Amino acid sequence: MEITMNVNGERWDISAAPADVLLDVLREKVGVKSPKIGCERGDCGSCTILLEGKTVRSCLVLAVEVDGQEITTVEGIGLEGLSRLQDLLLNNNAFQCGFCAPGIVLSATELLNNNPSPTRHDVQEALAGNLCRCTGYEPIIEAVLAAGSKAGAQ
Amino acid sequence: MVIAKEFEYQRPATLGEATRILAGHPGSARVLAGGTDLIAWLRDGAVAPDLVVDIKAIPDLHDLRIESDTLHIGGLVTFSDVIGSDVIAERAPLLAEMSETVGSTGIRNRATLAGNICSAVPSCDAAPVLLGYDTTVHLTGPGGDRTVDLNDWFLGPRRTARTDDEIVTHLTVEVPVHGGVYVKLMRYAGEDLAQAAVGIVAYPNDVYRVTFGAVAPVPFRSARIEETLRGRPLDDELIANVVAMVGDEISPITDIRATAAYRTRMTEVMLERGLRAARDRLNGEGPAYGERLI
Numbered sequence: 001m002e003i004t005m006n007v008n009g010e011r012w013d014i015s016a017a018p019a020d021v022l023l024d025v026l027r028e029k030v031g032v033k034s035p036k037i038g039c040e041r042g043d044c045g046s047c048t049i050l051l052e053g054k055t056v057r058s059c060l061v062l063a064v065e066v067d068g069q070e071i072t073t074v075e076g077i078g079l080e081g082l083s084r085l086q087d088l089l090l091n092n093n094a095f096q097c098g099f100c101a102p103g104i105v106l107s108a109t110e111l112l113n114n115n116p117s118p119t120r121h122d123v124q125e126a127l128a129g130n131l132c133r134c135t136g137y138e139p140i141i142e143a144v145l146a147a148g149s150k151a152g153a154q
Numbered sequence: 155m156v157i158a159k160e161f162e163y164q165r166p167a168t169l170g171e172a173t174r175i176l177a178g179h180p181g182s183a184r185v186l187a188g189g190t191d192l193i194a195w196l197r198d199g200a201v202a203p204d205l206v207v208d209i210k211a212i213p214d215l216h217d218l219r220i221e222s223d224t225l226h227i228g229g230l231v232t233f234s235d236v237i238g239s240d241v242i243a244e245r246a247p248l249l250a251e252m253s254e255t256v257g258s259t260g261i262r263n264r265a266t267l268a269g270n271i272c273s274a275v276p277s278c279d280a281a282p283v284l285l286g287y288d289t290t291v292h293l294t295g296p297g298g299d300r301t302v303d304l305n306d307w308f309l310g311p312r313r314t315a316r317t318d319d320e321i322v323t324h325l326t327v328e329v330p331v332h333g334g335v336y337v338k339l340m341r342y343a344g345e346d347l348a349q350a351a352v353g354i355v356a357y358p359n360d361v362y363r364v365t366f367g368a369v370a371p372v373p374f375r376s377a378r379i380e381e382t383l384r385g386r387p388l389d390d391e392l393i394a395n396v397v398a399m400v401g402d403e404i405s406p407i408t409d410i411r412a413t414a415a416y417r418t419r420m421t422e423v424m425l426e427r428g429l430r431a432a433r434d435r436l437n438g439e440g441p442a443y444g445e446r447l448i
Contacts, residue, residue, distance in 0.1 A: 021157065045260060059193075062163065062189070067165075
């Protein structure tokens with residue numbers, strides 16, 4: 001099937017079979033590698049993307065479902081340099097291996113878009129579906145809280 | 155891992171068109187809404203349809219509104235829609251409390267309540283709460299429209315009263331004055347299936363609905379416990395009486411996520427705490443909705 005999607009501001013006309021999963025199409029055909037292949041059953045969050053501004057698990061979406069829709073990955077968030085959130089994650093040494101980082105950046109971005117001053121509980125809930133096996137979450141949570149706090153605003 | 159079996163994909167723009175397509179593929183088509191169960195099952199090979207019919211382009215299925223005491227939940231309303239709804243917050247915050255326990259935000263943005271009861275896994279979160287209300291499932295299919303009382307919906311694990319060629323257009327849920335709780339036992343908060351779940355809705359004059367999830371082949375109401383509670387003020391003795399009935403009412407299994415004994419003991423604790431919280435919430439007191447009891 002011929003489908004069209006907008007990925008990080010760029011239009012892509014793609015040929016995809018109905019059984020092609022969006023995650024695989026993004027990585028193999030579009031060439032964005034930030035969504036990671038993890039559990040492939042919606043548990044780990046490493047394949048998270050923004051679809052029409054909302055986080056979804058791209059391992060649980062067929063490519064043909066998103067015909068005509070807009071997708072943002074970490075590549076798209078960093079188009080004009082790192083976001084404030086990304087800077088804070090970096091400065092806080094929030095990641096080690098980085099496998100979970102794209103998913104966490106997108107989940108936290110969605111949270112901050114909807115709720116500019118989240119509480120610790122809000123952050124924990126928003127990131128609950130993104131597994132990190134390196135840092136124990138604390139530096140990640142601290143960075144997101146700092147990104148949301150008025151005190152830390154630039 | 156890819157989806158091994160090829161299939162056809164169609165995205166009809168109207169209910170009528172969707173119904174015609176499904177009628178033309180008896181037994182070999184699957185309806186796709188949020189896909190958080192279906193895509194995983196396609197990948198596992200648990201289902202292998204020839205045709206997937208995506209209903210997300212059908213405009214009439216997104217409604218979430220209330221008329222008098224009747225909540226209308228369209229077939230494509232997601233758990234995130236419920237969490238963000240002012241109508242829900244005002245009239246049935248219990249549905250938001252339940253929705254917040256489903257998967258993660260990325261799942262809730264996609265997964266629908268109607269899909270949850272159609273998938274009908276024993277741990278399905280929507281059921282214990284929806285069974286606490288008078289809930290009717292509205293379907294359309296080649297034979298026309300029909301309704302099914304949610305009490306008659308669940309036939310077995312992953313089996314419902316819906317036939318393969320029918321689409322759930324919406325649910326209607328009666329939400330008169332009430333208080334309620336959804337208590338879900340998980341290995342960790344944030345993202346897990348229920349190991350055991352208790353849904354309670356308290357109505358005025360000491361009327362309670364008591365529902366269990368993940369501790370039997372299907373989510374179910376306990377008529378015996380509801381009858382024992384009916385019309386009696388909830389005190390320690392009454393609570394102890396119904397908690398003692400739990401072991402006979404539920405039939406949990408031991409699996410990788412929990413033992414039957416653990417599920418049973420925790421269900422007793424959840425019923426006890428849940429009953430008090432539901433009563434208090436009916437009276438405008440008790441823990442805020444969303445606060446976890448275990």
